[in-house]
Amino acid sequence: MRRTHELSSKQAVVVGGSIAGLCAARVLADHFDRVILYERDELPDQPVNRSAIPQGQHVHLLMARGAQELEELFPGLLHDMAASGVPVIRNRRELIHFDAAGHVLETGLDDKYVAYVPSRGHLEWQIRKRVSAMPGIEIAHRAVAHPQYDPAAERVTGVVLDDGDVTPADLVVDASGRGSRLPTWLQQWGFERPREDSVQVGVTYASHRVKIPDGMMPQKMVIVGATRNRPLGMGMLFHEDGIWMVTAFGVAKAEPPRGFAEVCTLADELLPPEISAALRAGTPVGEMNVHRYPTSKWRRYERINKFPTGILPFGDAIASLNPTFGQGVTMAALQAGNLRRALAQGMDNVMWRLAFRNAKTIWPVWMMNGAADHTEHGAQGDRPWWYRPAYELFTQFVAAAETDPVLAEWFLSRTSLLDSLYLVPTPRLIGRAMRNNVKQWVAGRKSRDGEVNTLDTVA
Numbered sequence: 051m052r053r054t055h056e057l058s059s060k061q062a063v064v065v066g067g068s069i070a071g072l073c074a075a076r077v078l079a080d081h082f083d084r085v086i087l088y089e090r091d092e093l094p095d096q097p098v099n100r101s102a103i104p105q106g107q108h109v110h111l112l113m114a115r116g117a118q119e120l121e122e123l124f125p126g127l128l129h130d131m132a133a134s135g136v137p138v139i140r141n142r143r144e145l146i147h148f149d150a151a152g153h154v155l156e157t158g159l160d161d162k163y164v165a166y167v168p169s170r171g172h173l174e175w176q177i178r179k180r181v182s183a184m185p186g187i188e189i190a191h192r193a194v195a196h197p198q199y200d201p202a203a204e205r206v207t208g209v210v211l212d213d214g215d216v217t218p219a220d221l222v223v224d225a226s227g228r229g230s231r232l233p234t235w236l237q238q239w240g241f242e243r244p245r246e247d248s249v250q251v252g253v254t255y256a257s258h259r260v261k262i263p264d265g266m267m268p269q270k271m272v273i274v275g276a277t278r279n280r281p282l283g284m285g286m287l288f289h290e291d292g293i294w295m296v297t298a299f300g301v302a303k304a305e306p307p308r309g310f311a312e313v314c315t316l317a318d319e320l321l322p323p324e325i326s327a328a329l330r331a332g333t334p335v336g337e338m339n340v341h342r343y344p345t346s347k348w349r350r351y352e353r354i355n356k357f358p359t360g361i362l363p364f365g366d367a368i369a370s371l372n373p374t375f376g377q378g379v380t381m382a383a384l385q386a387g388n389l390r391r392a393l394a395q396g397m398d399n400v401m402w403r404l405a406f407r408n409a410k411t412i413w414p415v416w417m418m419n420g421a422a423d424h425t426e427h428g429a430q431g432d433r434p435w436w437y438r439p440a441y442e443l444f445t446q447f448v449a450a451a452e453t454d455p456v457l458a459e460w461f462l463s464r465t466s467l468l469d470s471l472y473l474v475p476t477p478r479l480i481g482r483a484m485r486n487n488v489k490q491w492v493a494g495r496k497s498r499d500g501e502v503n504t505l506d507t508v509a
């Protein structure tokens with residue numbers, strides 16, 4: 051028999067209980083008497099990964115900005131993570147090996163950059179614990195079949211669950227991830243689908259969990275991006291369980307190595323000898339996992355003409371970004387801030403207010419990723435004409451950051467989305483980068499001339 055969950059005075063439903071859904075539920079709880087979050091996957095009561103989140107089997111970085119935003123939403127989260135053994139990394143050269151566009155950056159100036167390195171399962175568990183303890187929020191292990199739509203009112207009035215039960219709602223938030231079916235439902239209800247911008251990044255992850263003997267690795271975070279001449283990169287993160295997550299990845303459909311021995315060979319090529327030696331001394335724990343991520347997607351909800359009331363897209367359901375940049379959680383947390391501000395102005399037109407705010411948040415990050423993907427990582431798809439010149443200027447900047455800690459600091463902060471979402475250096479910093487590159491060029495030239503003179507003398 052079909053059951054209808056009672057509609058309390060003001061009730062919201064969230065579809066999807068991953069990071070975006072949990073952040074949305076947290077914000078909604080300040081505005082609705084009751085929030086019901088439906089997650090189709092079984093939710094573990096331990097800090098472990100779950101099957102619907104394949105990203106938990108791979109390197110999954112929490113950006114410094116993401117940590118700050120999550121702390122705003124869930125005060126005490128960072129303290130509790132650290133108390134549970136989650137590594138906390140301050141910006142020190144010996145702790146972070148960061149290689150961007152083929153340049154190893156000289157970081158380590160400023161303590162503003164603080165990274166927390168929870169495993170994906172641990173992060174979600176910490177957040178879920180807090181959300182489920184909030185009065186007015188219920189988390190239920192149920193799958194949503196589709197929203198309930200009232201065509202006369204052009205309004206979503208609740209959700210229909212897989213077993214036919216109906217939950218009425220004043221507002222439904224779709225946080226069901228990049229596979230969201232909202233575009234299809236919109237079409238079925240007589241609205242236009244959102245335009246979908248995409249970048250074919252062709253990313254493949256192959257990951258091992260590895261136990262490395264104590265004392266062999268001072269670093270806690272190792273990131274090596276792919277370059278235009280080498281479509282492979284690596285990430286290594288040390289987590290609270292004392293195990294390293296080691297991911298080799300390929301871009302533009304390049305295949306990363308699969309076996310642990312082959313990953314060690316790639317490490318010999320990409321990493322300083324002491325890091326690759328430590329990896330070689332390690333022992334893989336469990337099976338290797340592979341994940342393919344073909345396309346970054348941005349559904350442009352802010353651009354469509356008409357939208358039903360009562361439903362909002364949220365998180366990866368709007369924009370799913372190339373995972374090698376590690377921004378998805380931070381974007382979900384930033385969207386939660388946007389949702390809070392949009393709801394503070396009331397329910398009328400809340401979808402539009404949120405859509406515009408989210409578009410403003412997503413745009414700079416989408417453009418920054420697109421420029422790097424198209425110019426450095428061999429991505430396919432439409433691209434604005436200015437990607438190449440902007441990125442070429444940017445590579446000059448990163449080259450200078452290799453030997454200039456001020457520039458490296460700025461770069462690390464901005465790629466962590468701290469301070470601003472725009473990766474645009476000031477004219478003063480560009481001037482500094484140019485001067486640095488000229489100095490390096492002159493020094494290189496002198497040392498080459500010196501070598502030639504020495505050879506002449508010997509001859």
Ligand SMILES: Cc1cc2nc3c(=O)[nH]c(=O)nc-3n(C[C@H](O)[C@H](O)[C@H](O)COP(=O)(O)OP(=O)(O)OC[C@H]3O[C@@H](n4cnc5c(N)ncnc54)[C@H](O)[C@@H]3O)c2cc1C
Nearest residue numbers: 066068070090102105110111194227365366373376378379
């Ligand atoms: C390989 C990979 C690596 C990544 N690495 C990083 C990283 O390093 N750093 C970072 O910040 N981000 C990373 N991301 C992205 C990040 O994980 C997501 O941005 C983040 O989880 C927020 O996504 P979400 O909550 O919107 O969607 P998802 O995490 O995809 O969750 C959607 C949830 O909705 C549930 N669901 C779907 N349909 C229904 C339904 N009908 N009924 C009920 N429940 C439903 C699913 O079971 C799932 O739990 C990575 C992603 C991938 C794929």
